[in-house]
Amino acid sequence: MSAVAAKPTAGGAMDVTATIIGIIILLVVIALTYFLVGPGLAFMALIGIIVGGILVAFGVHFVPVGGAPAAMGQAPGIATGVAMLAAGAGLAGLFGGAWAAQTTDNLLVIVVTGAVGGGLMMAITCMFVTFIYVFGMGIPNASGKVAKDPITGDTQTEYKSQGTEGHGLPFISYVGGVIGGLFGGAGGTLIYIMLLNLYNEELPGMMNALPAQVLPIAVTLAGMFAIGMFLVNAVLAAYNITGTIEGPHDPKFKRFPRAIVASAVASAVCGIVAIMIVAV
């Protein structure tokens, strides 16, 4: 998208009617799943998917997404779009989680490993982005949204160039990026592991094969559904912040309740489809 294109000024307020309709859809989907499959593994998978989707959407709000203006040194953040950053952090987390899932059945260990994978990817990205900003482009890191960094207390305004919204990657944005990666990696891994457990349980009976034989099918199906749901949640969260955000100190961060409702509904709808492939 061209940098100068007018961005929609979506307001910060919540649309009450739409939110209530969204919550009704969410409850209908949960109830429908409960009636169709009962309170077993499949129902727990749906709950896990919804929680994972919420974690992904919440995490996206922490990530400093700068877009094209950041590439030109006119706005703070990492110089690419939400879809790319979230996909990078989420997939790195997914790889970490999938690796842990081979060695242990402990859900907590798997999800934490996924979170570490996502956080590590964002930490490395933020570090090299800062190197390139400071030593390659020669710009200091300064936030345009706050006068003082909430963590270090460093003043920002004297480093900010006139006519820009700040530039580089301030410390709070770096921390936000790592937190966002942790949430995104944990959410993506939770979706994956819930679906993997369900498919490992159901596919052998459905396909008349041994559990070891259907393992590649279960892994790929769970992985593809996890990637699909991850991208849907990440893009919906990106729509909520209308493209760019500086990090947790940005005023746009306060819009996250809307994204949580939207991602819960979207994850539930995707989740019921992913469960129906084996359950009905």
Add this chain to the structure above:
Amino acid sequence: MTVKVEKIEGGIPHNTIMVAGLIASVILIYLTYANVLTGTAYFSFFGGLATVAALVWGSHAIKHLCSYGIGTGVPSAGMIAFGSGVIAMLFATKYGVAAPIVAVIVAAILGAIFGYLANNVLSMRIPVMIISLIELSVIGALTLMGYAAMMTGSFNLTALTTGSIAILGMSLPSYYVSFIGGALIATVFMLGAIAIQHPFNACLGPNWTQDRMLTLAAECGFLSMIVAAIMSMALIPMGAALISLFVAVIGWYYTYAKYIELSRRDAAAWLDSKPIPDVEGQ
């Protein structure tokens, strides 16, 4: 409040492209069913042509949506299209011969819900948001189903998850050598997602022209089809894969030449700089 930054002027109306793309891709996917009727795999290349039809429609749908300036970049539209499309497509493969129709319906439902969430819950307030996300989900599902049909010769879940591997002259069933078990679906996911968002991302601007963007979309579709044809050699007989490859290369060459011609037509001026300049005095 939204600001529409570009208008579609002249050219084919969006609804015509939408109807033509939908009908063409569904019919082309169904033509691969001739494989089952004749017991061969030679009709698999119709699946690749279905992806081209869907991607041409998809690039125009993205143009239709992103001309409102959604602020998140054009690639995000391609990502949500395939993210929701893959869910609908995998679910639909359960339904055997009805799979393409089920994929369209499930994708449309998913897209409508995501459109409502984006437009009303997230307050995007873009007039074409809901219809665009419906279209993009359907496009994502049909493109992935087209690749599945092209690479395996079929579009039901059993054929997508079960392959065969030849060991010492014997053919043994294997779940690893398959479209889903071998994770080829992840590769075609990215092939399609990049091909759908690139044309508008490359052609947007004040001198956007419809025929140039649609030609580029077809070119991207055929380019992805070449890669898919090469990957299909692992799953379908070599003869059928070579037919797919042949069709893809011919289509790619034609659309590429056409795209270069249209780019020169639209350019203010162009200079044919040779890749290796002639050094004088030697």
